[in-house]
Amino acid sequence: MNADIIRLWPEPLAQIDDDSLLATYEFPEGPWLRMNFVSSIDGAATRDGRSGGLGGDGDGRLFELLRRQADVILVGGGTVRTEGYGAMRLANDAVAWRRDHGMEEQPVLALVSGSLDLDPKSDVFTEAPVRPIIYTVSTAPAERREALSAVADIVPAGTEHLDPWLVREDLAARGLVHIHSEGGPSLFGSFIVAGAVDEICLTVAATLEAGDARRIANSAQALPTGMRIAAVLKCEDELFLRCMHTATDI
Structure with a gap:
């Protein structure tokens, strides 16, 4: 497939190169939390249980570029298991770009897990180029906390329920202000309800799925949150929306 991306709005641009894509999605100064998701036209967040089944080549290209800009990649523990995450290690060209822009060579991986149902022997931890962070609740099982503390920083961010703003505040205190989150839906939902989301980058896949797949955001509460479109791009039949x-404002 062809992974050429064109920008439709603002300022239409055909066959946008990587530098122009990065400029289109540039983080503003200061603390900022971006969510990145893919969805079918009828709202499914997954195919066969995984989001990776929905995205095409254009989504894959943009997915890798958006990681390049981030100080930290934030992801839920369930998503790490379901999507088969390995060590968070960027390719050499991304490392060179980050070095040229005065950034650390690799972003930090931050996980969110109230249960701490994570394997400390996973490549996510054992092969990580930078020590990961795990945000959890103070009531999480002590034995799991002890096992994971050997391979990651364990940070309580709430008692029984995780507080998204405590996560953001701790990351900012570590100098990790540009946060790129890859979900999943429960994490996204909790951050929406907390008013902790600045931006979403959404790939709309040209497919109808039906079935019982989840939406990209799930929570027990609802909090309507106004967003504005900042950019619209396209690759073949995939549509990419940047909404803030x-x-x-930036």
């Missing part, structure tokens, strides 16, 4: 909270 209406209270923010």
Whole structure:
């Protein structure tokens, strides 16, 4: 397949190169949390249980570029298991780009897990180029906390329920202000309800799925949150939307 991406709005641009894509999605100064998701036209967040089945070549290209800009990649523990995450290690060209832009060579991987149902022997930890962070609740099982503390920093961010703002505040205190989150739906939902999402980058896959797949955001509560479109791009039949909270500007 062809992974050429064109920008439709603002300022249409045909066959946009990587530098122009990165400029289109540039983080603003200061703390910022971006969510990145793919969805079918009818709202399915997964195919056969995984989001990776929905995205095409254009989505894959953009997925890798968006990671390049981030200080930290934030992801839920369930998503790590379901999507088969390995060590968070960027390719050499991304490392060179980060070095040229005064960034650390690799982003930090931060996981969110109230249960700490994570394998400390997983490549996510044992092959990580930078020590990961795990945000959890103070009531998480002590034996799992002890096992994982050998391979990651364990940070309580709530008692029984994780507080998204405590996560953001701790990351900012570590100098990790540009947060790129890859979900999943429960994490996204909790951050929406907390008012902690600045931006979403959404790939709309040209497919109808039906079935019982989840939406990209799930929570027990609802909090309607106004967003504005900042950019629209396209690759073949995939559509890419960059949307920001209406209270923010760059």
